[in-house]
Amino acid sequence: MSRAHVRPFQAGDIPAAGALLAARHRAHRLSCPLLLPRYEDESAATAQIAASFAQPGASGAVALQGGDIAGFVLGAPKDSPVWGPNVWVDAAGHAAAEPELVRDMYGLASARWVQESRTAHYVLVPASDEDLLRAWYRLGFGQQQAHAVRPPGEPPTNEPPAREQPAAQPRVVVRRAQRNDMPALARLEVELPRQHSLAPVFSPSPVPSYEECLAGWEEDFDDPVYATFVAELEGAVVGSGIGCPLEIAGGHPPLTRPDHAGFLAFAAVFPHARGLGAGRALGEAVIAWTAQAGYECVVTDWRVTNLLSSRTWPRLGFKESFLRLHRLVGY
Numbered sequence: 001m002s003r004a005h006v007r008p009f010q011a012g013d014i015p016a017a018g019a020l021l022a023a024r025h026r027a028h029r030l031s032c033p034l035l036l037p038r039y040e041d042e043s044a045a046t047a048q049i050a051a052s053f054a055q056p057g058a059s060g061a062v063a064l065q066g067g068d069i070a071g072f073v074l075g076a077p078k079d080s081p082v083w084g085p086n087v088w089v090d091a092a093g094h095a096a097a098e099p100e101l102v103r104d105m106y107g108l109a110s111a112r113w114v115q116e117s118r119t120a121h122y123v124l125v126p127a128s129d130e131d132l133l134r135a136w137y138r139l140g141f142g143q144q145q146a147h148a149v150r151p152p153g154e155p156p157t158n159e160p161p162a163r164e165q166p167a168a169q170p171r172v173v174v175r176r177a178q179r180n181d182m183p184a185l186a187r188l189e190v191e192l193p194r195q196h197s198l199a200p201v202f203s204p205s206p207v208p209s210y211e212e213c214l215a216g217w218e219e220d221f222d223d224p225v226y227a228t229f230v231a232e233l234e235g236a237v238v239g240s241g242i243g244c245p246l247e248i249a250g251g252h253p254p255l256t257r258p259d260h261a262g263f264l265a266f267a268a269v270f271p272h273a274r275g276l277g278a279g280r281a282l283g284e285a286v287i288a289w290t291a292q293a294g295y296e297c298v299v300t301d302w303r304v305t306n307l308l309s310s311r312t313w314p315r316l317g318f319k320e321s322f323l324r325l326h327r328l329v330g331y
Contacts, residue, residue, distance in 0.1 A: 006104045008112075009060035009074055014053060016069035017062070018046025020095035024126070025255065031128035032321045034149045034258050034297045039092075048092035048254060052076060059112055060089075061105040063096065071096030073105040077118060082205050084120035084328070087113045091124040091255035091322055099135040106139050110329070119329040124256065127320035136325050143304045145324035147256050150317040152298050153291035170234050172278045174285045177228040177240065179221060184230065184237035186213035192268040201305045227293075229285045231269065231278040238273035241282030242266040243289045246299050256322050257299070262290030264300035267309070279308060283316045 009017075022045040029035050038044045052058060052074050060074035073094045075087040096102050110121065123141060125133050177185060190210055196203035220226070225248065231239035246252060246261040264286045269278045290298045300318055302309035314320075 004063040004065050004070060004101055004104055006061055006063050006108045008108070009053070009062050009072060011053065013062050013069055013072060014049050015042075015046055017049045017072040017074070017095070018042050020069070020072060020097065021045040021049060021092055024095040024129075028126040028128060032126075032149065032319065034151070035255070035321060036258055039255055045092070049074065052090060052092055057116075059109060060093070061108040063101040063105050065097075070098065071101035071105055073102060073109050075109065075113065075121070075123075083122065084204075085118050086120040086122060087118045089121070089123040090253045092253065094123065094125075096132070096135075099129075099131040102132065102135040103139055106136075114329055121327045121329065123325045124253070124322045125325060127323045133323065133325075139327065141325035141327045143323050144326040145301055146304050146310070146320045147252065147299070147301045147322040147324070148313060148318035148320045149258060149261070149297050149299050150287075150319060152262065152287055152295055169276065172238075172276055172281050173232045174229055174241075174281045175232065177221075177230045181230050181237055181240075182214060182217045182221060185217050185228070185240050186210055188237075188240045188268040188270070189213040189216075189266075191270060192266065195268070195308075196303060196306065200307070201303050203303065226265075227286070227289045229282055229289075231273075231282050233273050233276065233278065239267070239269035239278040239282055241286050243286040243293075245295075249299075251301070252299065258297050260294075260296040262286070262293060262295035262298045264298060264313075269308075274308065279312050280316065283312060287316065 019042050022040055022042045025039045055076035058076040062069050063071040073089060075089040075093055077086055078088050123136055125136055187210060190208060190213055193205055193207045197207055225244055227243040229241045230237045242265045244263050244265050246257055246263040249263050249265060264283060267279055267282045287298055300313055302313055304310050
């Protein structure tokens with residue numbers, strides 16, 4: 001790699017950054033073709049960078065080689081206490097002709113971010129780009145979240161070896177939720193963030209109260225945009241799963257969002273019923289619903305430290321598209 005000069009990102013850098021992002025997206029779609037081809041076009045990629053640069057507090061760096069821009073990193077804060085004093089380099093926020101350049105650009109950009117007391121840093125990286133991921137890992141980042149996609153209606157892949165099941169094991173039954181399931185649905189809505197607050201996830205997100213969740217279900221249960229399923233074991237509800245259009249979900253920036261996609265938005269199983277196939281059955285029900293509803297693919301995401309979802313969803317054929325990496329400066 002030839003020596004690069006690094007300087008702060010400027011408005012005039014947006015077109016060159018757009019060309020680099022379009023090239024990165026073209027390479028990414030070779031391994032993840034369900035992503036939108038739109039951002040292979042330089043004008044569409046450039047528009048995403050312009051939008052990122054227009055966010056309040058946005059700043060970053062570019063790397064120049066031979067007078068040409070060979071890479072950029074662009075981040076901006078998100079107004080949410082859950083993420084700490086943060087800066088986010090979103091899916092459209094970085095690209096480089098040589099991955100090693102990311103380390104030089106982050107070295108400059110992060111100095112400003114830390115000077116601004118923004119010490120929680122996040123970045124979304126194409127999951128198939130091992131060299132780019134390695135560059136971020138060598139900056140102290142680790143995996144936090146996975147975004148993933150799969151076609152609807154196809155048989156699951158990555159099946160674990162079949163195991164002999166005890167003859168007396170009760171059978172899990174999945175059905176559409178009914179209004180009289182709302183107390184169980186509210187308890188399950190508490191269960192997932194409660195699980196995330198424990199080891200090994202340790203999420204700082206607040207755990208809602210049962211009363212808050214029940215009030216939400218009473219208000220929204222009949223909303224047709226959501227497809228809610230419950231898993232029963234011996235006649236008792238032990239889990240729930242929810243599907244919806246991806247377009248109404250937060251946390252999925254444009255480059256990560258396929259068109260006409262369904263979203264596996266939620267799944268939880270009570271602790272006493274785990275290991276019996278309820279989570280898998282709920283995931284299969286949502287995938288089947290997306291096919292019946294005419295969606296062209298299914299998207300989901302999970303905390304990589306959630307031992308249940310990080311094993312179950314890949315076994316249902318979900319392939320990682322982006323990884324969210326995180327670094328907390330100073331520790």
